[in-house]
Amino acid sequence: MSANQSSAQESTARQQAVTVLGLGPMGRALAGAFLAAGVRTTVWNRTPGREGDLAERGAVLAASAAEAVAASPVTIICLVNYDATDAVLRQDAVEAALKGRTLVNLSADVPERARDTGRWAEEHGVAYVDGAIMTPAGTIGSPDGVFLFSGPSTTYEEHRAVLDSLGGTHTHLGEEVSRAAAYDIALLDIFWTSMGGFVHALALADAEGISPRELAPFASGIARILPPLFDELSGDVEDGTYSGAINPLTSGVSTMAHVVHAAEAHAIDSGVMRAIEGMARRTVALGHGTDGFSRVAEVLRRR
Template sequence: MSTNHVQSAVTVLGLGPMGRALAGAFVEAGVRTTVWNRTAGRDTDLVGKGAVSAATAEEAVAASELVIVCVVNYDASDGVLRREDVTAALKGRTVVNLTADTPQRARDTAVWAAAHGVDYLDGAIMTPAPSIGTTEAVFIHSGPAELYRRHQPVLAALGGTHTHLGEEIGRAAGFDIALLDIFWTTMAGYVHALALAKAEGIDGRELAPFAQGIGAILPPLFAEFAEDFDSASYSGAINPLTSAVSTMAHVVHTAEAHGIDSGVMRAAEGLVRRTIALGHGGDGASRLAEVLGRR
């Protein structure tokens, strides 16, 4: 197929909120876009804007060399891609899987793709659906660099920034999982704080500005802890673990006095106490990552 065809046509499999946003951005950018979804009827607005509706996944795959998949998980994507008729239609084409799942699932899919003559890139979307097609969108990709370069012009139609993280196919999912870890543990802490604050007669609206102040000090700490961890210095000069564990205990005691479940904070406190018991009480929080990673 010609390079012009590669850069002017795309198929999107999966039309949940994110899939519809991806397809809409391609259509808006003037890319010939074929769409398919397991549940019928989700493509009506996209067709009205110029997308082409495919009756089957096989028909959708056959319409473009570049196939974007965005469904709930790899069980769902396998259920589409590994059907015999679809697999046959994919031979010689490129799949960019933007479905969120684990790094190992990405590696397994790459092995399957290679065995069936399918070029494969894995990726992740790091921003919500409304960002797609804008400068705020953030995409990460991994897999063969030449393959990424070939399709980058059409992927650019999705807006925002696109970063190729390396040829090892699981790297994008690895970044995604690590960043989701940050997000969800942070959100778990925040909702726990909201419950604790309410129990103490503090409204969420009152707490929010101060919570944002806490959030503002985190970016430099992220960089500092990363340097400490990578260099194995584990500096505790500012806040050693022996000091940190005391404040964590205050949170647990206050919350549980109000009958608020503190399982997440208890787990964190337990990790700190275990690390102190191993002789690292004078170290900083980056030492916790080293202890967690021990085999």
């Protein structure tokens, strides 16, 4: 982005107003970024006293969710899940205040809940964009933040200047309102299974006399080989090739069994690795032993 474009974007953002519902760590970070960009920001939280220094920085504290929504053309809601957002939004006063305005939901939940909220918004005359934040609260307002959005592109573009004031990279994934949630769930799958594997590895290494800090640089080495493997496996699955020329499943299953055996010898729970080994053995039993690990994705999708 050029300096002129950035200046124009900031100027446009300063003419806008935004409401933030939810002042947990992420909500406060969102409101703080809007304030730093000069956007008039109204905030509200279900539990009073969570606003921190936002009022001192210029935020308007609303007495109710309906009052907060009525203060701005666009409302950002960021709560723990859609049960929480429903409890706030699906009240007569809030629905009336939202009518004719835009709601951007940055809470996390499953795709079906995003579709349900999209239907509710349409029924109540609310322009709706669903979104997901893929980076921690500390990245908000910096170049490191990553935001995903889905829903009507015209609505997204209408409020693009205000949303861009959150910093980072923003990707609109399409008109289908649940696509951001679908990406979020898939990416969280990678994150949490990876984190689970890492802490399991720390426990196993410790049982063998290797400290966490001793293992860490080698673990980072494993992490560096994953991105090209992700690209390769994604191509295999999309093209239906499932190549096992370098590392067939039969070989992979053997190494998985070694991890399970070593861990359980130290009485370490190996449920996650046993599940992965079980998926691989099932795939081998179906006649795919010479295929690569990517074949497991196809087997998991079978009805």
